[in-house]
């Protein structure tokens with residue numbers, strides 16, 4: 369049974385390199401960039417090994433960036449991660465992501481039961497953007513949340529088989545993540561190689577981890593709406609709240625990502641949480657000085673992240689105008 373389409377609601381599509389990001393595009397092109405001949409050989413790395421290496425930067429993360437974020441907001445960084453050292457970010461991730469699958473392993477993922485009755489609400493979930501193939505840009509997705517939602521709507525406990533494991537999906541905190549082709553070390557644009565800083569990939573991992581939280585379980589009304597919905601768009605647009613799994617919504621008309629489920633209705637959704645980490649990483653890059661390219665790319669990531677949050681101003685969210693982030697899991701399925 370396919371899961372790729374549904375998973376788009378729990379994923380991160382990395383577009384800043386593909387589309388540019390507002391004015392930062394110009395900054396990037398003027399920054400000192402490695403030329404193709406100077407760049408390391410482009411060998412595709414196993415994303416799991418790359419992620420493990422990326423997370424190691426947290427061992428020596430400067431606390432100046434997190435402290436700066438707290439100082440310019442109502443302690444938004446501490447509210448999310450609990451403290452300023454990199455170990456807090458690592459704990460946030462480990463609490464929410466326990467398994468990760470490479471692209472070839474995803475092909476062998478098995479669901480039990482193989483068929484479920486209510487599936488129309490998943491239709492056409494990936495994108496209705498006509499000119500953009502996002503599959504190459506998809507960095508990572510939270511499979512656990514996607515299958516949790518499938519189980520909740522069908523009032524069934526879905527079991528996943530992978531890597532000799534058999535795991536019943538009773539909560540999005542089961543923490544199963546898949547990698548896409550977009551989780552990579554380099555980007556090639558017009559023959560030029562751009563190195564993607566590891567902090568950007570860590571912000572992706574933090575984003576995915578947030579999808580493992582369920583702050584408001586699906587109500588009976590939500591489940592009924594899902595069962596009647598003819599498409600993913602209809603289901604998402606009718607949902608009262610999207611903070612169980614922090615499911616993404618379609619970006620609206622006129623938005624840079626129009627037609628892609630790459631925006632958030634919730635103030636403290638996956639884009640906000642990943643962006644708060646990226647804010648701290650940007651501040652750290654500035655504090656260390658010297659690497660204009662890295663600072664510009666991280667800054668573009670922050671601008672990009674904030675652009676995904678609909679209806680509310682990021683500054684107001686960070687200053688607590690819309691309440692504090694709820695970081696709990698209350699979505700355990702008890703039925704069956």
Ligand SMILES: [Zn+2]
Pocket residue numbers: 377378379380575576579616638
């Ligand atoms: Zn996501």
